[in-house]
Amino acid sequence: MYDLIVRHGLAALPDGVRPVDIAVLDGRIADVGTVTGTAGRVIDASGLWILPGGVEPHMHVENDFLGLSTVNDFFTQSVAAAFGGVTTFFDFANAERGGSLIEAMDGRKEQMAKSAIDYAVHGRVLEPGHITELPEAVLAGCPSFKVYMAYAEVGLMVDDATLLAAFRAAHAARALPLVHAESDPIAAALTEEARREGDLSWSRYPDTRPPLCEAEAFARAARFARLADCPLYMVHTSVAEAVEEARRARQAGLRLYVETCPQYLILTRDLYDDPERGHLAICAPPLRDGRDQPALWQALADGTIDCVGSDDCAYTIAAKAAHLECDPDGKPIPDFTRVVQGVPGIETRLPLLLSEGVAS
Ligand SMILES: [Zn+2]
Known part of the structure; x- marks a missing residue:
């Protein structure tokens, strides 16, 4: 029985x-x-699939960015996750500058306790102080941590020296760095150029973070990790050139895990051409022009891309426009630098992969 x-x-x-x-x-x-x-x-279950519970490795919940909070709390997020076939999710311990990584981890675990599904916490490293806490974080059951190669303007970026130090510490502590690979100098220079030219429209946004912006940072992180002899997990890989870097790095012996997201497999940058709603699709990396998608699907099929995370970071429509200024008629003036980045996706991740990747 x-x-x-x-x-x-x-x-x-x-x-x-x-x-x-x-x-x-x-x-x-x-x-x-x-x-x-x-x-x-x-x-x-005749005519249906039987799947194991999904693991969501990448999302941002109860998270403040540009002073705006994501729409779900961990309970409502976990319900959406369960409807999307997810039985375990990870979020990040948002360690701050001058603050403790361990304390941020403990605080995050308390916040996540209201989840209706299983949950786990990645760390986050912003500065050398957090690196010194990595061995303790690993012993406390938190062996993975996020680093950002972009967002210097809001204090999230680690510089190259700190990035390399974090990787060397990851080797020693047997930890796994998760890397947001976008080149800060490239994004900053092209954003400044767009500002000088007076074009901060939604459709200009992806031009300020082009494929090379991601591929350059991806290659730099992969080479640092080879030097440090630590494994590497690359989040939200969105371009063919980064996939090529992944193949090269693996051939050179790097233990590399590559993630992409449904938005990069399915959506394209023409959404930014809608002046009324284009800002709702602003995320980083930006949506691409579609030429990368066949390479991403192929990489998913041949195992170069290991997993699909949602990078769910859901704001209300009001929050996406909250920092925009209005013209005398009350219409929002486009300025992509004032739009909080992120799109939802935890509930639709698995259904989209089945419909777009298997059925069609
Ligand atoms: Zn993310």
Whole structure:
């Protein structure tokens, strides 16, 4: 007598995709195949997929950016996640300058305790003080940490010396750095140029963070990690040139994990051409022109890209426009530097991958 039998569902097994029964006893899979016997509960999954619970490695919840808070708390986020097939999610301990990484981790765990699903915390390193706390963070069950190569203007960026020091410390502490790879000098110079030319429209935004902005930072991080002999997890990879860097780095022996997001697989930058709603799609890296998408799908299929995280960072429509100034008629004046970055996606991640990656 099993606790649960799910019958006739499609499962991806080592020998291919086929319909199976799955029996569960005491919270564990007890049998897979043609299951005889009875169970307290039987689910007929004919014509449906049976998937393991999804893990969301990348999201931002109860997070302030530009003084604006994301729309969900950890409870409502966890409900959205569960509807999207996610049973475990990670957020970041937002350690601040002058503050402790360990204290930020502990505070984040308390905030996340209201989640209806399993949860875990990545650390964040902004400065050398946080690096010295890495061994303790690993011992406390938090072996991964985020570093930003961009956003100097809001104090999030680590400079090259700190980045390399963090990687060397990660080697020693057996920790895994998660890297936001965008070149701050490139983004800053092109944003300044757009400002000088008086064009801060939504459609100009992706030109200020072009594919080279990501590929340059990706390559730099990969080479630093090879030097430091630490593994590396690259978040939200969005361009073919970065995928090429990933292949090169792996050939050189780097233990590398590459993430992309549904928005880069599916959406394109023409959304920014809508003057009324284009700002709702502002995220970083920006949406691309579509030429990168075949390479991303191919990299996902051949294993160069390991996983799809949502980078869910959901703001209300009002929050996306909150810092815009208005003209005398009350219409918002486009200025992408005043729009908080981020798009939602935790609930739609798995359905989109099934519809766009498997069914179509
Ligand atoms: Zn993110």
